[in-house]
Amino acid sequence: MSVIQLENVVKTFGAVKAVNELSFHVKRGEITGFLGANGAGKTTTMKMLLGFIKPDSGRVLINEKDPAVAVTRKQIGYMPEIAYYYPYLKAYELLRFYGGLCGMTKKEIAVRSKMLITKVGLTGAENRELKTFSKGMLQRIGIAQALLHNPDVYILDEPFTGLDPLARIQFRDLLLEEKKAGKTILFSSHELSEAELICDNVVILKEGKAVWSGTTAEVAGDGTQNLERVFLKMLAADANEGEAI
Amino acid sequence: MSIVICQINALIKVSLLELYRRKDIAVVLILGAVLLLPLSFVSPFGLSGAGTYFNEIALVMVWLFSIFIALGVSSRVFPYEFEKRTIYPLLAKPVGRGVVIAGRYLGALTAAVSALCLFYAAYVLLCGFKQGIWFSEALLQAFILHIGLLAVVVAIGMMGSLIMTTSANVTISILVVFAMLLFGASLSALAATQNLVAKTVLNIANAIAPHIEFFDMRQRLVHEWPAVSWLVCAAVMGYAAVYSTVCLFIADFFLKRRRF
Amino acid sequence: MKSLYNSCFDNSERIRILQISVGLFVIVCLQWGLTSAKIDLPQKKGNSLMSLISDDTRNVISSSMMDKVESYFHGGVKVDNCSLDDAIEHVMHDGEESHGEENEQAHHEVALTLFNPVLWVNSKIHAQEHHHLVPKRSVELLPWIVAASRASPHNIQSYQIGSYILNRMVGKSQIAIDFLQEGIKNNPASFELEVSLAEIFFNTRKDKERARESFEIALVKCQALGRELSDDEVFVEMKIYFYLGLIAKERGDTNRLRTIFQMALKANPNNTVTYSLTGWLAELESKK
Numbered sequence: 177m178s179v180i181q182l183e184n185v186v187k188t189f190g191a192v193k194a195v196n197e198l199s200f201h202v203k204r205g206e207i208t209g210f211l212g213a214n215g216a217g218k219t220t221t222m223k224m225l226l227g228f229i230k231p232d233s234g235r236v237l238i239n240e241k242d243p244a245v246a247v248t249r250k251q252i253g254y255m256p257e258i259a260y261y262y263p264y265l266k267a268y269e270l271l272r273f274y275g276g277l278c279g280m281t282k283k284e285i286a287v288r289s290k291m292l293i294t295k296v297g298l299t300g301a302e303n304r305e306l307k308t309f310s311k312g313m314l315q316r317i318g319i320a321q322a323l324l325h326n327p328d329v330y331i332l333d334e335p336f337t338g339l340d341p342l343a344r345i346q347f348r349d350l351l352l353e354e355k356k357a358g359k360t361i362l363f364s365s366h367e368l369s370e371a372e373l374i375c376d377n378v379v380i381l382k383e384g385k386a387v388w389s390g391t392t393a394e395v396a397g398d399g400t401q402n403l404e405r406v407f408l409k410m411l412a413a414d415a416n417e418g419e420a421i
Numbered sequence: 422m423s424i425v426i427c428q429i430n431a432l433i434k435v436s437l438l439e440l441y442r443r444k445d446i447a448v449v450l451i452l453g454a455v456l457l458l459p460l461s462f463v464s465p466f467g468l469s470g471a472g473t474y475f476n477e478i479a480l481v482m483v484w485l486f487s488i489f490i491a492l493g494v495s496s497r498v499f500p501y502e503f504e505k506r507t508i509y510p511l512l513a514k515p516v517g518r519g520v521v522i523a524g525r526y527l528g529a530l531t532a533a534v535s536a537l538c539l540f541y542a543a544y545v546l547l548c549g550f551k552q553g554i555w556f557s558e559a560l561l562q563a564f565i566l567h568i569g570l571l572a573v574v575v576a577i578g579m580m581g582s583l584i585m586t587t588s589a590n591v592t593i594s595i596l597v598v599f600a601m602l603l604f605g606a607s608l609s610a611l612a613a614t615q616n617l618v619a620k621t622v623l624n625i626a627n628a629i630a631p632h633i634e635f636f637d638m639r640q641r642l643v644h645e646w647p648a649v650s651w652l653v654c655a656a657v658m659g660y661a662a663v664y665s666t667v668c669l670f671i672a673d674f675f676l677k678r679r680r681f
Numbered sequence: 682m683k684s685l686y687n688s689c690f691d692n693s694e695r696i697r698i699l700q701i702s703v704g705l706f707v708i709v710c711l712q713w714g715l716t717s718a719k720i721d722l723p724q725k726k727g728n729s730l731m732s733l734i735s736d737d738t739r740n741v742i743s744s745s746m747m748d749k750v751e752s753y754f755h756g757g758v759k760v761d762n763c764s765l766d767d768a769i770e771h772v773m774h775d776g777e778e779s780h781g782e783e784n785e786q787a788h789h790e791v792a793l794t795l796f797n798p799v800l801w802v803n804s805k806i807h808a809q810e811h812h813h814l815v816p817k818r819s820v821e822l823l824p825w826i827v828a829a830s831r832a833s834p835h836n837i838q839s840y841q842i843g844s845y846i847l848n849r850m851v852g853k854s855q856i857a858i859d860f861l862q863e864g865i866k867n868n869p870a871s872f873e874l875e876v877s878l879a880e881i882f883f884n885t886r887k888d889k890e891r892a893r894e895s896f897e898i899a900l901v902k903c904q905a906l907g908r909e910l911s912d913d914e915v916f917v918e919m920k921i922y923f924y925l926g927l928i929a930k931e932r933g934d935t936n937r938l939r940t941i942f943q944m945a946l947k948a949n950p951n952n953t954v955t956y957s958l959t960g961w962l963a964e965l966e967s968k969k
Contacts, residue, residue: 246520247515256506264438469820632799649806
């Protein structure tokens, strides 16, 4: 069953077609990497998946429901590309705030926060104001807030940006752990090696169109290719040629 | 319904934390103390017993500071969210934009009212010690109407923040609030003396501009006029509720139309 | 202490604290300047543009302070048809606290407001009638009087009204005299302030010799103006003739009374003071 569904989605900003007839599905328990050069339409697609903006045509569904409806987003955990949070809040207060928005009880928030703060490696920093956090620490608290309400679907925008190698490994393990728990994950990234390591599927976007989509096994092919080569080939080639590959 | 209350509660708490962590209130209280404490010791010609001037200046400060705090809190909520992109993780949660408006409004209002409570407490203490008057019915009414004023000012600030830039919003809001405070009561009389076009413009302004002067009980407090009827207070609070609701609906309309 | 300060505030906050501290220091200095009585007076009017502007600004501030005095006297209500001087006279002579005409006007306005909710609310929230401050609370006016005279030492009205309140309503004639003398020092050409001072000596202190001296100085200053006087100034001028005439009559000084009478006749032949002087002169001459 497809948890994330995009069917012939078109989104235009003025004369610019940010997303053009985009279709792809993500099944339950899969990790899908959403790749593309800057301006390919990744962030616009993610915004449509979160209901921030509505597509001009086509359908965007999360668990077969419209993400623009607030209740649908209870099943989504989102981490933005640039991790800006309220600087005057302490880490624990930020999680309590987002937990409150998700309708969690105080007890649930306390239990999940404690667990996640340990998991993302922020133990000891939970009572510090976010303005004192480094970029990597902000990224970690961003991960924690996305996972806080235990959603079914994670939509992560450049989640590896700003993380040190150790944190990357921790985060990678965390995602694999969540996948094991049956969570569906869609993340955009420029980190092709990370994507290759953990993704089941990859969607490559160029000028708002999916120029390639398939499993990571398909990427490897006969063993002569890797994701990086496919990605560069796709970006260099015309979309139609890409489909032929 | 309970999830909405939970969400609004979370938004209110964050607004309160922001106000107190940014130390705005501390700055305003220190400023007020620096201005008022020396004034409280003024004894013109070495004669004691004058307290009305102090009462009035203290109330003017309470008014100014509360309006600035209310406008400061309300007008920067959404621009800050947009600028710092905190709006993304916020709207990604299962919260409707209407609830965000309501929560942010109530948060800003609670923050402004909490500051007002501190200001009135300081005012009562200072005037109580100086004049020996600790409580009056008019004081209670003035406080309640002041909350109504903040409800309107916060709604105007929030609505403006979704329509124009922060600086334009703050400038226009301050102009409107103070212009109506000074001239709101005379608009009808002024309209009556004008030609048809000016009369129409003034009558429209009279109908749609916030009547800030409705909430101004300073004259009654300072010069010890008796309290007004509670029915009138209820009518003014009703006006504040209706006016704020209209502003919030407009804010909701603009937030829903906004492209992120 | 320093480490505690550093741990409590980050760099931007420290800059804000510094800015606020400087701002507060400036405010305290301004406030001290406004409330302190130790300002070096008189402050002479300069010729530069800045001093002209600042002087005008100070006059405006001072006038608004005097408006405040008037408003306080009327219970915070701005009343167009009841001047401060008249109102004080009403209170001192009749003990009157409010005017019946205004009540009628207020009723009329209430009737109008029935058709206009904005007017209706405003008529209920803001006091529509006015009352006069009772003499025992007149000390409430003094801070604004001081502020008006400090804002502009050339505001003669602030000294006149201030001394009147101090003398008549508060009962502190010595303070009133000191205040007037300060006013005279700041406004050496003002004959009105000399008259106010002389009236206190005459009416309150019953010191007719000092009163006469002050009235004589006032007369000299009035004559030295060398211009046509306004109605208000003529009113004060006639006061000088009245009191000087009265003192001359009491001293039996016919020549001085005749001189005063001739000056009054020249200034305003149809004034009641001139009529009084005529009667006193006739009285003295008949005694002779």
